[in-house]
Amino acid sequence: MKKQITSVSLxxxxxxxAALYVVISLPIVLVLAAILAISGQAGQALVVLVATPVVYAGVAALGTLIGGWLYNVVAARVGGFEFTTAEVKAG
Structure with a gap:
């Protein structure tokens, strides 16, 4: 059975x-903060710990909003992504 995604929830x-990018940024943040703390820049390490996940989440949310809006505009004119589904036996 073919299905088509004609609209996505922005x-x-x-x-x-945003939530995914916060999780993705955590290992990066910890490494950067550790490097800065070891090099004697504890104040900058604190800024990195707070700012990086916030910036990553904000950029991801904005990019997804724009991408989703563009998808909806284009999908309304030419149709959305098409995929096929199948029933699968449990277990």
């Missing part, structure tokens, strides 16, 4: 992307 997708 707010939900942006929220999900």
């Amino acid at each position: 707010g939900q997708n942006a929220k999900m992307a």
